[in-house]
Structure formats: C-alpha cells, structure tokens
Amino acid sequence: MSNSAQTTTSNSLPLPDSIPSEPVSWTTDTIHIELTPHALNHQTATTFVSSPSAGATVLFIGTTRDSFNNTPVSGLSYTSYTPLALHTLQSIASTVLAKHSLTKIFICHKLGECPVGEASILIAVSSPHRQAAWRAGEEALEETKKRAEIWKLEKFVGGEGVWRANRDGVMGVRVEDEGMAEETAGEEGNVVASE
Amino acid sequence: MSYVKAPAGHFTVLYFAAASSYTAKSCEHLPAPVPALELFAQLEKKYPGIGQKVLSSCAVTVNLEYIDLDGEDAQHKDLVISEGDEVAIIPPVSSG
Numbered sequence: 313m314s315n316s317a318q319t320t321t322s323n324s325l326p327l328p329d330s331i332p333s334e335p336v337s338w339t340t341d342t343i344h345i346e347l348t349p350h351a352l353n354h355q356t357a358t359t360f361v362s363s364p365s366a367g368a369t370v371l372f373i374g375t376t377r378d379s380f381n382n383t384p385v386s387g388l389s390y391t392s393y394t395p396l397a398l399h400t401l402q403s404i405a406s407t408v409l410a411k412h413s414l415t416k417i418f419i420c421h422k423l424g425e426c427p428v429g430e431a432s433i434l435i436a437v438s439s440p441h442r443q444a445a446w447r448a449g450e451e452a453l454e455e456t457k458k459r460a461e462i463w464k465l466e467k468f469v470g471g472e473g474v475w476r477a478n479r480d481g482v483m484g485v486r487v488e489d490e491g492m493a494e495e496t497a498g499e500e501g502n503v504v505a506s507e
Numbered sequence: 508m509s510y511v512k513a514p515a516g517h518f519t520v521l522y523f524a525a526a527s528s529y530t531a532k533s534c535e536h537l538p539a540p541v542p543a544l545e546l547f548a549q550l551e552k553k554y555p556g557i558g559q560k561v562l563s564s565c566a567v568t569v570n571l572e573y574i575d576l577d578g579e580d581a582q583h584k585d586l587v588i589s590e591g592d593e594v595a596i597i598p599p600v601s602s603g
Contacts, residue, residue, distance in 0.1 A: 390602070393523055396595070457600075457603040459600065460600060461597060462602035465524070477599035477601050
C-alpha cells in the first residue's frame, strides 16, 4: 500500500448516526425492527412474536465468535447507514411475513462494539405451524445478511481490523493491508425453537 | 435525517466501512451539480486508487435510493446529483 494513511480506519470517526446513541426502531402489530447500541435481549424478541394463534416460535441468536481461521478475534464493531438499513429491514420483514403467512416477526441488530460471546443479531418469527417458522426464520436471516446496510469491523487480538463482506467472492478490505482469504467470522448461530 | 447538512451549492457524500477507511472520512460536502456517471471519477481524483480498491465493489444511493449506472440502458445514467442531495457509497454489507 503506497499510502497507508488512506487505508487506516482507526482515526476515522463514525458518522453521527452510524452508531446511534439510542435504539432506532419501527413497529407495527406484526413487525418489529430495531437497530440498537445496547446489549440484545432475546426475551424481548420472543415476547413480541408470541401470540395465542401461533403454535411455533423460532428464535435465532447470532453471537460473536472468538476466532477467524485460527486467528484470535477480540471483538466486532458494527456500523450502519441507519435510515437505509431500517428501511431495508422493514422490506425484508414485510416480505417474509407475507410469503410465509407468519403471525409476527422481530429483527434486531446490535451496532457499535460487540465483544466475543455477545449477541449481534436476533431474529424471532412466529407462525401457526413449525415449518413456516423454520423457513421464514432462515430466510429473514439470509436476506438480512445479504441486504441490510450494516458493516462489520472484525478486530483481531493485537489491534488489526478487517471490514468483512458477506457476499460470496467479495474480498473484505483489511484495514492495514489487503488480501486475506474471505470467510466471515461473524455470528455463530444458536437456534431455539418451540412448538 | 440528522447528518450534517451540506452548505449551499454542495451535496453530501457518506462513506461507510472500507470507503470510510480509504478516505479517512465518514462524510464530506462536494460542489453540486455532478452527473452521477462522473461521481466515481471525481472521487478517484481526490483519492487515487479508490476506484479499483473500493468503489468497484460498491453501490451508490442518492437520497436513500439505489441508483443504477451500469450499461447503456441504465435507469439513472442521466441522473445529476444536485445541491442538498445525500449520496452514500455502500460497500458490500456484512451484518449478522
């Protein structure tokens, strides 16, 4: 890199809204979307989607993993284009809700620092029967990872960081260098289901 | 929108993730108007190498709408970025 000053992020301040100081959310009777700087609480998600008409609830919790290709990861930090990300998540939730005839759907993403072991994303869906809930939960997660305007800075022990890309075949841009094999070290999912 | 408003005769560009690393900025104001098709060339002049290293994999929004500039029939190839517009450089996303 001929000019390393242009490729370091450490001194570039986030946008005022890229990590909001308070949660930003959008709610209807059946959809809750939220971007928050606070720790995620999965009970909030399951409480929102619970309904007497829903026999199935699926909850996905994505948490920060402690390594990438055997390199210890100290933590992740997420930024977003908050107004656009909210809009995109609304669109994903509405589409998935209608397509799978869900009872309710909840999507919440953490912004800012996300230490190892902490949840970065919660997706909860409820539906009358389990098949729709399983499928819808997975689809909502995959669409979110593909489209939501949220970016992960992976921080390695020792201070180096890499902007990750979820899309196949797209290199993450390493903050101080380039050319690291691409594979996201983001969430390791925990799925809880009940019916 | 609470991003810093552009002064008269300017538009705002927001840089995220790798784009903000490369420019060492999260946002700036550039003189308007600029044809959308010339935006990347202008940024390349300001930040040599950004085109190939960053912009080639980025999408662009204008006032929260993605614009399509690829190909002869691209929907927004005649779009002009105007005073007060909010433009964002959107690198490949990585939520989850």
